[in-house]
Amino acid sequence: MIRNIAITGGTHGNELTGVYLVKKWQNEPDLLKRSNFETITKLTNERAIKEVRRYVDHDLNRSFGLADLSKDTLDTHEAKLAKTLNDELGKKGSDDPKVDFIVDLHTTTANMGLSIVVSNASTMTWRAIAYLCKMEPLLKVYRWQGDVENSFVDSMAPHGFAIEVGAVPQGVLRADLFVQTEALIYHLLDYVEKENHGDDLELASTLEIYDHETLVDYPRNEEGDIVAMVHQERQDRDFTLIKKGDPLFLTLGNKTLAYEGEPRYTLFINEAAYYEKGFAMTLAKKKTVEIAIK
């Protein structure tokens, strides 16, 4: 039984789809009303939203590691904010969490379309995803296990994931992606209502996902500055296969650098926020996962 779900936006202050969806729902809370659970909406990083920046001091969506949450000495804006949010929507790892399910709304400058980024392994999380994929066949699922511990916003609750939509620039609202993200949330609320009610959801028993494998950084010089760009033939081709010899980067001197590895799917290609994190794209394998059928 899901008692409540939190929909969070503005974890990155320049990703406007989540910011304005949350603002909309805070003005029209009836849109989120369902019969057998509560929905909470929350703008998580209001100062970053006001400044239209990803973050003030560091990435809030990497600030929910248990060790960091328990440290008293961290006094950055986002470290303090993470603790406050964890008091309100957590606590992470608690036997009696305040919120059962968190969906964190993001956008990306990569051509990721409508996608889910999930690190949580809970049955409820994956049944929800399976339901969304049934209702929205274009939705893609990226399982991210690139960190030692899931330190995302959604990790505060027992169940949850992030929604990533793109391509949309930072600081921009695109009506098409706004409407699609909104529809996805209504499907999710329908799922929770039906699941709570014990309905047969007629879920598929398996789901095809993209399983994270590794990161690919830009070629850089000794100072760490990039010396090549994502190749124009790879740009915008998220969720497509790259094979040995395919163009990967174009150097500033207009030389093509080819991909040298095993065949993989490329995701998050040329996301603005990942220049500083040190990757130009991620590589994933396609995998079939089983969905628990009740």
Next chain:
Amino acid sequence: MIRNIAITGGTHGNELTGVYLVKKWQNEPDLLKRSNFETITKLTNERAIKEVRRYVDHDLNRSFGLADLSKDTLDTHEAKLAKTLNDELGKKGSDDPKVDFIVDLHTTTANMGLSIVVSNASTMTWRAIAYLCKMEPLLKVYRWQGDVENSFVDSMAPHGFAIEVGAVPQGVLRADLFVQTEALIYHLLDYVEKENHGDDLELASTLEIYDHETLVDYPRNEEGDIVAMVHQERQDRDFTLIKKGDPLFLTLGNKTLAYEGEPRYTLFINEAAYYEKGFAMTLAKKKTVEIAIK
């Protein structure tokens, strides 16, 4: 006779095409060498570039008004920077300017393709533009006269304009637009060399341009926050005609707002940096201008 030309990048620190083209040319200055003039390259706002932000205190590309340049009391980062740049590349309005021609490299999140934004009326400026349009038929020309005085970076020199390419998100390099912008600069250098040499450039005697008329702001609430987005049917349709009754905005409540004015061309649709400036797009008329044939 053009003695020298300055190619400037990073006037907006998160518009990476100009930043990395200038870095490339500073590493390979031979690429810019021509027989009868000098080419200077300059990263104009290094602090904003380092912080991957449009500006530190305010827009550098609106900081070259003559009144502001002569005020001793302005002590913002960009006001001081504008004075320093004007000492190096100006002085604006001087009879003996240090630089004859300035091209300032920009990108936009709007789908502007390859375009020129010009406020300068000089014969040399327009002959250069006519030459570029001849060499690159996809290039579009937007004459901006929306300010009392041209206070752009390029206004420091007697001749000049800005290049705007898009769509590209802030903080992102797109290889396709990088290569196209680079090619445009080489055409410009060819123009200057030939013009200086007295070659017959065989320019067309007229040019079709988009002439700025007015700005259209987003619908906003009393706090000034936007309550509607660019409609999905208008998004990405820069340099196309909008007519009375065409969808213009989509409210956050999913209601379509129609355009009510005379037929006009829409430009700079949904540019990230213009949310704070208060416009969602600009409207322009198509106009034919005469090019001085020697």
